[in-house]
Amino acid sequence: MSLADSVLAVNDDLPIRTDKPVHSGKVRSVYWLTDEDSRRLIKQKNYPVAEDTPLAIMVISDRISAFDCIFHGEGGLKGIPGKGAALNAISDHWFKCFAEQGLADSHILDVPHPLVWIVQKARPVKVEAICRQYITGSMWRAYAKGEREFCGITLPEGLQKDQKLPEILITPSTKGILKNISGVPEQDDVNVSRKNIEENVEAFGFESAADIDLYEKLLKEGFAVISKQLETIDQTFVDTKFEFGYVTDDKGQSKLIYMDEVGTPDSSRIWDTKEYQQGRVVENSKESFRQMLLNHFPDPDILLNKDRMGEREALARDNALPLDAMMKVSKTYTELAEKIIGQPLQVSTHPKAEIIEVLKRDYQLVD
Structure with a gap:
C-alpha cells in the first residue's frame, strides 16, 4: 500500500x-x-x-x-x-x-x-461565531493599524500581539449573503455586531430573540469546556469558530444545536502552552500550514492578495509541496487528536x- x-x-x-x-x-x-x-x-x-x-x-x-x-x-x-x-x-x-x-x-x-x-x-443559523481568547491574526493586524472596535465591542488601548484578552470576545460574521439588512453589506463573511443580530432576529435564522442569549451562552460555555481540557495537555485554546442550527427532536420540540465542526486544528488556533510561556508561538493548527506556504513560495503576496486569485490557483495546481512538509502537518493533526481523545x-x-x-x-x- x-x-x-x-x-x-x-x-x-x-x-x-x-x-x-x-x-x-x-x-x-x-x-x-x-x-x-x-x-x-x-x-x-x-x-x-x-x-x-x-x-x-x-x-x-x-x-x-x-x-x-x-x-x-x-x-x-x-x-x-x-x-x-x-x-x-x-x-x-x-x-x-x-x-x-x-x-x-x-x-x-x-x-x-x-x-x-x-x-x-x-435549519442553520446564518452566523459564523468566532470566539477569541487572545489577540492575534486578523484582529491583531487591524488593532495594530489603529482599529479599536470589533463587532460592536471596543478594545482597550495598549494591547500587545498574542496577548490574552481581558475576556472572551464573540466576533460573529455572516454565513452566506444576507440581503436587505441595514448596516450589513450583501457579501459572505462580513463582521456583524450583537445589535445587528438583535434588530434582525429572523434574517439571521434565529427562532426567537431569547435564543441570541442562548447562543452566546453555548459559545462561551463550549469554549470554556475545550479550553479547560486542552490546558491538561499543555495546549492553549486561542480562538475558534462555532456554527449552530435548529432541529426538531423526537418529541416535536425545536432546539438549538451545535453543528459543522468544533475545536479542530482547521477551525481553531491552538498554541503549545510551554512555548507560549517562553514567549514563542508554536501553532498546533492549520495556521502552521499557512505560515509554511508563505515561507515556501518566493512571492507570498500571491497568497495574500485577493486580486491575484488566478495566480494563486495556478500556484496551488502546479506545485507539489515537499513530502516532509505534508507529513509534518499530518503529525500535528494526528498527535493532537490522540492527545484530545x-x-x-x-x-x-x-x-x-x-x-x-x-x-x-x-x-x-x-x-
Missing part, C-alpha cells in the same frame, strides 16, 4: 443511494438520503429525532485548503494522511463533551467509519473501499 492510497482526496463519487445532488465543500461532501432510507434508519437505529427528519451521510476528505485553494504534495499525495480522521475524532469528542455537560446536542447521530458521520438536517487514532489504509463496505453491510445504503 502506498501512502497516497491511504488518503481520501475525492469524496463526492461514492455510490451512496441518494436522489439529490451531492454537496461538496472544501473538505466534506454531503449525501442526502432518500426519505425512505432516512425513515428506515431512524427506526432501525433508534435515532432520537422526529421520524420524518432528513438524514445525510457526511464524508470528510483528507484534502487541505488554505487561502481558498486546495494544495497537494509530492508522490501523488492529494491530501494529508490522517487529517480527516483527526478532524472527525476531535469534533466528535467535543460534541460529546458538550452533550454530557448539558450544553446542547449536535447534528451527529452516528459514526459508521472514522471518516463518516450520519447527521440530521438542521486519549487513545490511538483509527486511520484507514483503503478509505474508499472501507466506507463503501460499512455503508452497504450495516446501513444498506449502497446498491
Whole structure:
C-alpha cells in the first residue's frame, strides 16, 4: 500500500443511494438520503429525532485548503494522511463533551467509519461565531493599524500581539449573503455586531430573540469546556469558530444545536502552552500550514492578495509541496487528536473501499 492510497482526496463519487445532488465543500461532501432510507434508519437505529427528519451521510476528505485553494504534495499525495480522521475524532469528542455537560446536542447521530458521520438536517443559523481568547491574526493586524472596535465591542488601548484578552470576545460574521439588512453589506463573511443580530432576529435564522442569549451562552460555555481540557495537555485554546442550527427532536420540540465542526486544528488556533510561556508561538493548527506556504513560495503576496486569485490557483495546481512538509502537518493533526481523545487514532489504509463496505453491510445504503 502506498501512502497516497491511504488518503481520501475525492469524496463526492461514492455510490451512496441518494436522489439529490451531492454537496461538496472544501473538505466534506454531503449525501442526502432518500426519505425512505432516512425513515428506515431512524427506526432501525433508534435515532432520537422526529421520524420524518432528513438524514445525510457526511464524508470528510483528507484534502487541505488554505487561502481558498486546495494544495497537494509530492508522490501523488492529494491530501494529508490522517487529517480527516483527526478532524472527525476531535469534533466528535467535543460534541460529546458538550452533550454530557448539558450544553446542547449536535447534528451527529452516528459514526459508521472514522471518516463518516450520519447527521440530521438542521435549519442553520446564518452566523459564523468566532470566539477569541487572545489577540492575534486578523484582529491583531487591524488593532495594530489603529482599529479599536470589533463587532460592536471596543478594545482597550495598549494591547500587545498574542496577548490574552481581558475576556472572551464573540466576533460573529455572516454565513452566506444576507440581503436587505441595514448596516450589513450583501457579501459572505462580513463582521456583524450583537445589535445587528438583535434588530434582525429572523434574517439571521434565529427562532426567537431569547435564543441570541442562548447562543452566546453555548459559545462561551463550549469554549470554556475545550479550553479547560486542552490546558491538561499543555495546549492553549486561542480562538475558534462555532456554527449552530435548529432541529426538531423526537418529541416535536425545536432546539438549538451545535453543528459543522468544533475545536479542530482547521477551525481553531491552538498554541503549545510551554512555548507560549517562553514567549514563542508554536501553532498546533492549520495556521502552521499557512505560515509554511508563505515561507515556501518566493512571492507570498500571491497568497495574500485577493486580486491575484488566478495566480494563486495556478500556484496551488502546479506545485507539489515537499513530502516532509505534508507529513509534518499530518503529525500535528494526528498527535493532537490522540492527545484530545486519549487513545490511538483509527486511520484507514483503503478509505474508499472501507466506507463503501460499512455503508452497504450495516446501513444498506449502497446498491
